[in-house]
Amino acid sequence: MTSGIRFDGVTVTYGGNTVLDSLDLTVEPGEVMALLGPSGSGKTTALRAVAGFVRPASGRVFIGDRDVTALPPYERGIGMVVQQYALFPHLRVEDNVAFGLKARKVPKGEIPGRVADALEMTGMAAYARRHPRELSGGQQQRVAIARALAIRPNVLLLDEPLSALDAQLRSGMLAELARLHRELPDVSILYVTHDQVEALTLADRIAVMDRARLQDCGTPQDLYRRPRTEFTASFVGNANLLPVTVGEKGAAFEGVTLDVPVSGAAPGSTATLCVRPHLVGLGPGPNALSGRIGEVQWRGSTHRLYVEVGGHRVKADVRELRETPALGTEVTVHFAPEDAVLLAQGVGDG
Amino acid sequence: MLVHSRTGRWTAWSLFAVLFVPLFALPLLVILAASFSTHWSGAFPSGPTTAHYTAAVRGESLQALTTSLVTAVTASVVALTVGTWAALAAAALGRKGKRVLDALFMLPVAVPSVVVGLAVLVAFSQPPVLLNGTRWIVIIAHTVLVTAFAHQSVSAALRRLDPMYEQAAASLGARPSYVLLRVKLPLLLPSLTAAAGLCFALSMGELSATVMLYPPDWTPLPVLVFTATDRGSLFTGSALAVVLMTATLLVLLAVSRIRTKASYR
């Protein structure tokens, strides 16, 4: 059996509402694919369609080269970890991990070894005799992962696995998941999250979802540096989105002609210019924009300035200033031409 | 806190005591006191005795107690099995099927117990099944009366059972039958024992249908309490009532201990 997941035009409807709209997506064998999007974007539905808990209205789901669309969940051979862990409260840790092996009638002699391996891998070997209620949230999550890995799935589905943990534990577990993936290079992982940091850190590729549709898909660097839609630009990294009119060379924003790459966009058309706030600098330079400071937020190592240019607010993250500037101060900000991306109107739902 | 002034609080508490003590606490105390007495003329009972209890654990009374216990246990076990089965089946059905099944199993709650007694009497006094005059007719009526409560408790527990456990088990490769035995039933165990306790208590105190049906050799305790009271032996009746309450409470207590052990969280 090969690993990998393929969505082939998968549509899911709930009582007349389309919650997943003809999704086409392929997760390569051994790849970590993050499904990133706000709540209600359809990302969890997509994962549950792979698990077999929702039935697509149309389209097919493949695990490896096997069409699993009509298979019940227990015949799909997947490992799944959900936000609330779903450990069986009446079973000890070792019995939780052994559950899938017993259910699949793995020979009795093999079970203890595989349970021990899975617990070892997640660092929970010392807790085998405990009940789930005696474990912390992070420990329960490790057991849930061990339980999913014990059946040696080709595909691992992770549904917001870190959302129930506090920030510090979360970054630890993130590193842990990355390590696990290095140890299990053949397992495909579908990772559902609303947290861009998790997606950027862990994923080989990110599929950005919004309003039941796939908006964008690419490597983290790709999506971050060259977003194709306004939604991606704002959801991943909270970019400045400036409405511009495309000219022959550059684009006009609030009467200022900016030197930005415009290849492919028709002169005279309107478009959106995407610039990351941390790439906007204070002071004169190329592509300078002048305005008043509308709001300032001190964020420790940086200051976030909201500069009012015409009717728009340009966000600039600058290295911490010695003195917090007063509101209303006239300032100039600038950005390098190569740091801007022009998004043509009509791409995605922009 | 709703009332902040001291006097206000004391007013509320006195009102509570004035209503609660005579209405709820006093009746049980009175029965307890009467069961140890031979006379009640004047404000308080008199002639302390334990003779009623000596009589209550012997002969006819003892037989009535065992009759009640056997009836209650049998009815509870059958009701729990049927009710749980129906609740599980209903939960697996679609919305419409579940509605129909739930309604069917709720119906005995709304039908007066006397009518259940009458119906069972009418049905099993004629062919094909003749049970009139046997203990089975009493047990059947009790089972009908408590099945609805078992069904209702178990369906409520099933509704509260998070589907994520079932789904986690399915994702690990467990077939529905395996999920039922290894995940659902163990997780429902606390609710099942609670339902068993409820059924048992209801059956122990059942009088309305029983008086329509009981044969002379299968007289449950409540009927005996009634016949004693009816012929004017109020003190004997009280002692029997206390035995009834104690037996019920002891079983409920035992059940709740099992529950504490069975609840995992």
Next chain:
Amino acid sequence: MASPGTGLLERRRAPGAVPTRSDPADRVPATVWPWALPPVAVLAVVFLYPLALVVRESLAPGAYAEVLSSPSFRDALLTTVWLAVASTAGCLVLGFVLALVIAFVPFPGGKAVSKFIDVFLSFPSFLITLALLFLYGTVGMANGIWTDATGDPTGPFRFLGTPWGVLLAEITYFTPFVMRPLLAAFSQMETAQLEAASSLGARPSRIVRQVILPEALPALAAGGSLVLVMCLNEFGIVLFTGAKGVTTLPMLVHSKAILESDYAAACVVAVVNVALSVGLYVLYRGVSRRAGA
């Protein structure tokens, strides 16, 4: 009989035990419905078939006309309905006041009182009548105190054999059935809301009327309609009073069938009783479902 879902020893819902998602697209395999057959078959044999026989028996020629026109039936119907309505009203008022104190004017031992109420629910109803015989019977406590104090040969309390005695017993026995859902509803009420209201200077009576009562309405409606149905069906309390003057529909069923062996008449009364209670019970289910009970 006692309460549906009394849940005598029912544990409070564990936090997080609420179903997190329900998938409308959940699978319902077609092989499931045969599993519903065995319990339905059992129910059909021991309950539905007997009930159908009762309906058939009631259709004996002339049975309805005879029963419906008899004054004893009309009396019983009237008595049953007014007793049930009055008991329910009494239970609602009493239950609301008692639950209010337990929930919002907490006192040491309040938990024990709630436990006591749970235990109370597990006892059969006729115990209350038995107790009332000792309290208000001709030689009971109340009359004893009176005769001791005044020297009169008999006391003034002789309402036990009247509908008022039944009313008192029913209010006593069924009030806990109103308190249970109320206490559950009160425990879910935000104390912040009460604190906000009282910090705005609202007096307790105003808070009760404008904040607590509206929140309690669904629980009151659910508890009230349940008690109404149970009062319509109550038999033990009436039987134990031994009052010749109080005949309710269940009493009439019993006396027609067992004392007079007039099964056709008993079945007619039973059908009327069932129609009345099932109608109300359907209403109760509707109300309690809306109340989320």
